[in-house]
Amino acid sequence: MDAHKQLTIGLFGFGTVGEGLYKVLQQTPSLNATIKKICIKNPEKKRDAPANLFTTERNELLFDPEINVIVEVINETEPAFQIVSTALKNKKAVVSASKKMIAEHLPEMLELQQQTGEPFLYEASCCASIPVLRNLEEYYDNDLLHSIQAIVNGSTNFILTKMFEEKLDFHEALLLAQQLGFAESDPALDIEGHDAVNKWAIMLAHAYGIIEHPQKLVFNGIENVNLGDAAVAKEKNHDIKLVAQAKKLANGKVAAFVLPQFVKQENHLAFVRNEYNGVVIESGFADKQFFYGKGAGSFPTASAVLSDISALRYQYKYEYKKLYHHVPNKLTSDFFVKAYVSFDDWKFIPREKFEWIEEWHAGEARKYLVGGLHFSELQENSWWKENNTSLILLPDAIIEDIEIRKLKKKSLELAGVV
């Protein structure tokens, strides 16, 4: 595609994002991009665009030789995969916002890009208006990226903010998020952490060249976080956030997961309130950087799609530098995490799994402890997210040094605790 060539778009999906994009494109004539056809599922719905733009026939877009860009912003994973694959094979550039599809089909998508040489861009899939993928791809060489911590799901962050600032309980806050349109249609996607871990799988590919199925990553949402946890956090002058993080350990391997975490006031992520997203990147040369913006919503997402469309004009492609131009980083679960765990009954807590326990508190209704766990425990078992148990990492949760384990255990033995 030549620079400044007319972009003729076939758009799949006319929900909030698709309609947002349609409106945004009308207001940015400088892009020299027009939507030729829009493929939708239900032709009966009333839509705020000329009727002759719409079709229900996929192939009218996918096999139209005039259409050189397919933009896919539908909600269903498998149809999205079919559309994107066919479009790439038909030598069309593709822009997508389907995070679940991309995260789950990343290996196939990589292969398709290599086979066809066509650009496949999906900035809108992660953190919407924050240009995080492009920045991870362009600005950080993998040897230099020490860590990333991010709030990538706006609805859970909104809920946590309301629990903290307005003392709403989880269900009241969720209801409010739904009323305001911040929650996915199926709230489980947000509150169980699926949406966040899908984004995280995509970001790990661009940050570290790590390709891992999202469901194989350790993650949780916030559904077990309760007002008691919030009160404990307040006491310590911390917030609770659902934090996606990755850190390069001393042995060169990468620790990565999505878990609720106590966040200190001076942490940049404490700054991220309500439905916003934020990304903190620590790197060797650029030091600490922080990107902040709206992570969801019609126009923020559409503006990210637009930036991808704009990038197509100068033949931009992801190079997946960390994957193809380096020895990609490897995930590890050989480290420890320091966590707060609150629970209803001791019987749900396998105390022997803790490397050490340094604090415990037995209230009438709710109990909690603070201790250290080997990360593989979180990977292999799920007691920590069952039976209303709430596991929240402490700040600086990742502990690499195995000596700590022995020391702590010893000190507890000496104290007669274990």
Next chain:
Amino acid sequence: MDAHKQLTIGLFGFGTVGEGLYKVLQQTPSLNATIKKICIKNPEKKRDAPANLFTTERNELLFDPEINVIVEVINETEPAFQIVSTALKNKKAVVSASKKMIAEHLPEMLELQQQTGEPFLYEASCCASIPVLRNLEEYYDNDLLHSIQAIVNGSTNFILTKMFEEKLDFHEALLLAQQLGFAESDPALDIEGHDAVNKWAIMLAHAYGIIEHPQKLVFNGIENVNLGDAAVAKEKNHDIKLVAQAKKLANGKVAAFVLPQFVKQENHLAFVRNEYNGVVIESGFADKQFFYGKGAGSFPTASAVLSDISALRYQYKYEYKKLYHHVPNKLTSDFFVKAYVSFDDWKFIPREKFEWIEEWHAGEARKYLVGGLHFSELQENSWWKENNTSLILLPDAIIEDIEIRKLKKKSLELAGVV
């Protein structure tokens, strides 16, 4: 230049940034970019790189047909201009970090880019590690960019932070900044606001298509901000920051300037402490975004230069969209600003120039007032930065509605004040 073609670099300057770049490039072999020759001024200085890389002869780089990229990170404006101009005319891509040169020669640089078709990139000139120029260029269509507020000078921000947090006076804080290497060799460039307004002139071109000589913009530094002002700010629970800002007014014109300002705690800029920079962008679609990172220093600047070099591989050029693809925005001085002014003696203050005065305070040594001024007063006269007078804007300082002027004046007349 083909995508992935070998980049052969001629580097001008081997100060902190040049040497940083040399080291960064050695650690990023994936870039496929090598420095063939480095032009320096003083051949006697000991340098941490092979002697055969260095030359004092400009034309060895500028006329070497093998060199396809000139990177210019020297400190002097006119030589930088000569080097960059010659390189572009010789069909070489150019990366520069010389903010003063770029700001002052923007019209010529635009013409040269149009004549030669060569890319001229200068991400490192503004906010170093924050990719602000590329984001302004790519992500915001001009109709949609409501406002930008930014802290673009790290040394003044460091000084203000120390005045606030450690109660150092201005000169102690400046000395500390110099000891830590955060201040320009000539501190006047920082503290009088020249460095900030140079960056602002560059950013206005990419944000709004406004091309204005930096010395024609209204600006000030922080040299008259004193501990008394800091105490007043503290009382109001505000910080004082040197804020570069631009705002699209209701009439479509743009208000733009660089002035000290009281900043509320909830403003994202309050988050920017010490030598860091931050940019808050409000736009129609992406809502409010915040970029934060190191704004100066060897490696942060080098990493920005590196990102430009990387972008050259896929033929990236600034399009100056807001300038060439739209009717560019126009600057206006037809609005009001609300300001706090502290001073030694009433005789330095032309009270009649104030549209209204809503607060005044006469201490023994130092006096202050809060009132409204037409912006043209700041443009046409300089009493507000002379005689140790300190003008600091209030939060939300820009007032568009002329009715306010009349109302305020009337209320003061009624009260018998004027």
